[in-house]
Amino acid sequence: MKRWGESPFEALLPPETVLAQMEMAVVVCDRFSNVIYGNHFARQLFGFGGDEVIGHSILSLGIAEEDHEQATELAKHVLKGGVWEGTFCNQRADGSTVYTRAHAVPLRHPSGAVDGIVIFAREALRSNQREQDRYGLLERIGERLSASLELAATLQRVAETLVPQFADHCFIDLFGGDRLYRRVSAHAGGWRPPPGTWAETGDPVSYPPGHFATRAMNRRDAVLVEDMLQHRFSAPTQESQRLGDAMGITSVIAAPLIARGELLGVMSLALSNLSRRPDPHYDGFDRDLIGAIASRIALAVDNALLFEEERETALAFQKHLLPGERPPRPDGLQIAWRYEPARPLESHGHGIQTQVGGDWYDVIPLSAGRVGLVIGDVEGRGARAAAVMGQLRAALRAFAQDDKPPADILRKLDEWVRTMTRPSRMTSGWSNDDLVRPPLVSCTYFVYDAWSRVLEFSNAGHDPPLLVVDGEVHDLEFQNEGVMLGVRAQGIGGEILFKEETAELKPGSTLVLYTDGLIDRRPRDDGGYHTREQAREAVRKAVAAVARKDVEAIAEAAYDAIPGDVVDDIAIVVIRTSPEELAVADRTFPAEPIMVSEARRMASDAFADWGMPAEQAELACLLVSEVVTNVVLHATTTPAPRRELVLDGGPPVHFNLDDDDWGLTPDLDPLGAELGRREPPTKEFRVRLRKGADAVWVEVFDTDMRLPRIRSAGETDEGGRGLYLVDQLATRWGARPTQDGKAVWFQLPLR
Known part of the structure; x- marks a missing residue:
């Protein structure tokens, strides 16, 4: 069987010809509700002769004034991925009235994003004018x-x-x-x-x-x-x-x-x-x-x-799924956020909706005072979107504790979204038609280190945030926009790539994160829509006007930048970096037992400079000794490196100097060979101390890939209790992989 693309009639019957012969009006609009195509039957039905409506609002089809609001809600509903069916009253150019039955569906890009609207329409009734008015009235009401x-x-x-x-x-x-x-x-x-x-x-x-x-x-x-x-x-x-x-x-x-x-x-x-x-x-x-x-x-x-x-129940449900009203206060950041649920609207024939949406945001504490930040939007509305949002937030918080790079976290979250495909009803046997497809989810995940001011991030089809530096406002550029989570599970296509990006934020810089409900809230006086870029520009100007005020004022200005009803959830998160440098001490040591006391002395001096109470400082130094001792011990017990025995005229022969199978010593060369040694660099470890407002963090880096674990030491064992002490005495502790090894860290209160 040939595919459609391989049909020999493709040249004879292109899509334009087929649409022109349809006994049904077909109108295509872009995502700004402007008409970009209308077939021959549409011109007859709506009463326009040429291309005078092309490039103009959907309202140019002669939709009666009392139906303008309905047309506006239609466009917004379909651009969110929904479908719509209903009746319009249209005024033709010759003054006659016709009631049209319309069916609207989203026009999707291969990435899964909605690019426009396709409307199929026909005449609702064919009867005398008074009966048509009456029946049309009943249907529209x-x-x-x-x-x-x-x-x-x-x-x-x-x-x-x-x-x-x-x-x-x-x-x-x-x-x-x-x-x-x-x-x-x-x-x-x-x-x-x-x-x-x-x-x-x-x-x-x-x-x-x-x-x-x-x-x-x-x-x-x-x-x-x-x-x-x-x-x-x-x-x-x-x-x-x-x-x-x-x-x-x-x-x-x-x-x-x-x-x-x-x-x-x-x-x-x-x-x-x-x-x-x-x-x-x-x-x-x-x-x-x-x-x-x-x-x-x-x-x-x-x-x-x-x-x-x-609605009261659903809003209470959503309130508990999102973070509390008061943002946390991590070191080196000021944070403000605002969430506004959509107001109740007609659901266009799909039953009552509570308007609980899928917008979500979070601030996640990570190791050593770093912070994870996320902003995202689950496609659709209703209880399912809110439930998916709650699951995503919980899953991301769990994945983030692995301290993996943001791109790895998004890949893992995308795999998790794929598992959300499930049967739509409890049956012993079901087909693909019974599956509830996973939602499409856009989000951006950031990791910010307030001590180095480095922002790492990866994007999954979400709008870029605004970056405010020295009063100037522009978009934080994404080198790779990525695709929304769930695209692969829906079979829409496209390459699934989440790439790592970094940026260094200057002191006092501000990031404004938002969901698309903010820039989609854009009615014009004539009933049309602003473009998304015009909406973004309005937000930029509003933020620039209050750029030097506090984060709460910026969040309020961003929300008020675009007038109109809240037809989709709006989430805004504003973060500002500290204008001052945070206290940090950093030093690298050779991985030798004698360096344990040096590392402890370095920590003691830093804690004293920071005004840490003596009792707390002594406890912190004890835990530094335990972690560093563990690092040095494993550095000295790592298997010896492989060496090369280079024979005259032959390839190198590998052996281990700790193995006596060769019967050789470094000073013995019975074959007249030259013993070529490739000595590895001396093993090192690095201690980094960080001071926050209420806590200190200690990090110990080394090149051993093995992550530590707590041992159950016996009563007569001389060792094995170091990490147990850290676990019992520190507020939090953990280990994370790095590019060239690992980092073991712990946190202690400053007071």
Whole structure:
């Protein structure tokens, strides 16, 4: 079977030809929601003739003004990797209206990043204009309610959809305890009732017996008053009665809001002289339509109450997954962070979302006062994204304790993400279709040494942080952007490379780490989007304006740099290096037993200079002696190096001078050979002492690759207790591999 790329018809039927013949509109937008392609059917459906919409916002397709917000949320949702399906009202160039059913999916780059949006659309209904308006109204309101997350905003949007298309006045009243309270009051043309007449939003409402709203609630069915002139109802107040007469109310529908058998409130719609309609009266079809709409509103209200409880639980869950509100205070760094969860939004047909996101950050204490820093983002939202984020944070903290380079940590974390593929349900047999794919995760992991000011880092598809030096702000350049974690597990392709990079931070330098929720928060007044680079530039300018202020002010300025609702989680971490040098003592010694006392003397002098209490200094010197003794002991017991016996006219013969098999000594050469010795350099060890605000760290480096371990010494053993003493007396201790050996370290409190 031939592949698609090998088809002999490829030249005859290129993709452009196939798309041009489709009986469905196909529109492609870039990641800034600008149209870059539309096929022939799209031009017919949306009513544009040439390429006048190419390069312009998706709103240029004639999307009705009341649907602009929905189009904006569509783009943001799909650019986050989701899919969307719903109905739009479009105004064609010739003035006609068409309802379109649209399905939008993300357009992905081979690296896994979302590069744009692909929209497939068709006409929703083919019937007379009034029926089309009514059915389109029901469908569009259903979309706004089926996944409602924020009750007040959702009800207001529904009212704006009903007014003025279907009503001149809309009231929604909900029970709070035993009383009704007005939650929505919307009117055509921006008109507002005079104070003291009709109840305003938030006011209590009391309908008299016999009122059409009371009848609707008592009968639990929609009530139609086709001609108000023929029916007189007792209004809640005389002022409201007089206003109704003055407005010329012509027809009313009241529908109860009932969910799971419980009466939640009532919705009332009215026609009046505010608009000049050909037929300002409702009929039975309208009553049934509003009854159906009221049922969906009631479901949204009920869901919202459940959501509020779920959201509070989820936010508490997330709060415990992320670090606390107060950042740690490691030596040589000032840290501030800010996390802002996304506000509740419509989930576009995918059920209620708690908007708990996958943004994460952490500050991890490492050996000898060094610090690990991470910023990352799990693709998607909801409880699963938060759970994955919590697992990633825990896994990274565990991996970081190995003190491996950042690139090695990311490789290990990528392997761990691959294990997150699992069956989607508990079954004894499952196929690939049953698998829940691992998420895509972007992150950057940094290791900072405040004493050397060296920053090591490796990136996995995350945006570069801002670097502030002497008031100047620019991006910290990544030589290798890397790919997101989980790309290989999803089979998207691309070479998986995480490379090590280093930078030296000047005294007083500031790094601003952030997640993409910050720069994706970029609405324009015309409903379009700023580019990501424009958003970054706005953040740069805001940070530059407060560059010499404290880290809290910088975090606040970065957050406020781009206005608009928080539609995706935002995490910001600001770190600033110390303007002063930290105390350090460093010396290299030959690996000889006599050097143990020299190392102890060096440590004693340094501790005295640093003002360490005598008792603590004596304890520290004792532990220095134990660690150095262990290093010297292993240096002298390392197997002897191999030597070469060079014979005249022949290749060198290897032997070990500690082995008597040759029967040779250095002074004996029975064959007249020359004994060529290649003496290794003298073994050395290095002691480095570091002083922090509350602790001192001791590091002992040597070239032996073997990591130490605590022995269980017997009662009569003369040795084997050195590391046991370190383990019992030090605050923390450990060993890490280095490029040419290892480092054994321990920490003691300074006071």
